[in-house]
Amino acid sequence: MSFPSSTAELRALDAAHHLHPFSDTKSLNAEGARVIVKAEGVWLTDSEGNRILDGMSGLWCVNVGYGRQEIVEAVRAQMSELPYYNTFFKTTHKPAIELATRLAELTPPQFSRVFFTGSGSESNDTVIRLVRRYFDIKEQPHKKIIISRRNAYHGSTVGAASLGGMAPMHAQGDLPIPGIVHIAQPYFWGEARQGETPEEFGLRTAKALESTIDALGEDRIAAFIAEPIQGAGGVIIPPATYWPEIARICRERDILFISDEVICGFGRTGKWFGCETFGTQPDILVMAKGITSGYMPLGGVMVADRVADVLIEHGGDFNHGYTYSGHPAACAAALANLDIMQSEGLVERVANDAGPYLAARWRALAEHPLVGEAPMMGLVGALELTPDKAGRTRFPDVGQVGTLARDFSFKNGLVMRAVRDRLIIAPPLTISHGEIDELVARARKTLDDTWGELSRRGWVR
Structure with a gap:
């Protein structure tokens, strides 16, 4: 007997039997879990065939990237x-x-x-x-x-x-x-x-x-x-x-x-x-x-x-x-x-190549009207989301905007994590310059999408 392979069947079995960490199980089961089926380098592939850039190295851990035989x-x-x-x-x-x-x-x-x-x-x-x-x-x-x-x-x-x-x-x-x-x-x-x-x-x-x-x-x-x-x-x-x-x-x-x-x-x-x-x-x-x-x-x-x-x-x-x-x-x-x-000299690469390149591209995102700061050290960074850059103020109901932005990020094919209203990344140490460019472009689109939704709701002007 073969195990089900369709996304709908896998999600149904997951909802029936799997308690996920750090999750509202009722809400997750209603939405359906994302099913990851394979990975290579810095890229994930889900059961629908979508390629997703893993900006979080799994859970901060896949430093050398996926698929290392x-x-x-x-x-x-x-x-x-x-x-x-x-x-x-x-x-x-x-x-x-x-x-x-x-x-x-x-x-x-x-x-x-x-x-x-x-x-x-x-x-x-x-x-x-x-x-x-x-x-x-x-x-x-x-x-x-x-x-x-x-x-x-x-x-x-x-x-x-x-x-x-x-x-x-x-x-x-x-x-x-x-x-x-x-x-x-x-x-x-x-x-x-x-x-x-x-x-x-x-x-x-x-x-x-x-x-x-x-x-x-x-x-x-x-x-x-x-x-x-x-x-x-x-x-x-x-x-x-x-x-x-x-x-x-x-x-x-x-x-x-x-x-x-x-x-x-x-x-x-x-x-x-x-x-x-x-x-x-x-x-x-x-x-x-x-x-x-x-x-x-x-x-x-x-x-x-x-x-x-x-x-x-x-x-x-x-x-x-x-x-x-x-x-x-x-x-x-x-x-x-x-x-x-x-x-492969990966530690030195973070210090002298990939880290400085990502930092320069990432810090440019601080110019976005939604971003209060864009710190980066090595290959770990954040984007602080704020309605008022000069006043360093926070959105009401802290965490709601961060979650909204995180969901946009996944739709844009980029894994970023939300902590409060702060988006964070920590990609594999093997990420190339071209993949860094792609990561930053998807992060910028996520900021634009989030700003557009907040404008529609009247939360920013």
């Missing part, structure tokens, strides 16, 4: 030899050893060891336990609190969603869990005071960390976690003064600094990791997504030697782990993915 073959070969074995029971295997060694070479010099997970969410759950265990071993058991930021995204499990600062997520499931505190985000366009410069705003926002430490007590604060650029929070790129001040505070206050590189890692910002782009030196580095370019699920937590040495020399058993920690086929995918990135 090198990764497919590496996974196939590993599946044939050793499809699975765990890394419990005093056991290891070659793919995990080789990938751990490779990561120690690629990450900043303070890192020599990795704890493998299956995802960014699992990695950030691991961070909570690891940080608290570290201070227990150091006989500082009151250092439990982890400080994060509003609108940060660190995953969807109970622990990771608590670390994140997304109010809609916290509203479901009695989150955050105890011991996690959130401070202001470095979102200049949306939260700067009248007349405040980016430099002043960056310093003021960073000092929220210091004032929170003072209010709660330094002896109670274990760590500060942040993405170099807030991704799902709307591609929030901090002012230049922000990260040096954060680094000073963590260093002077005996606070571990955790850099969540799930989105920024593996070339997205024009360096291997976002912490290198911004000049910070984290104690813990969280990774996933781009480590395999999404071809297999895999995550990891890099632990700086000064932290790992305490855990190893004085900690005994670390009673934590996952069935798929260091899955051999996932490690094989990661190794093949890293081979591609290095042999």
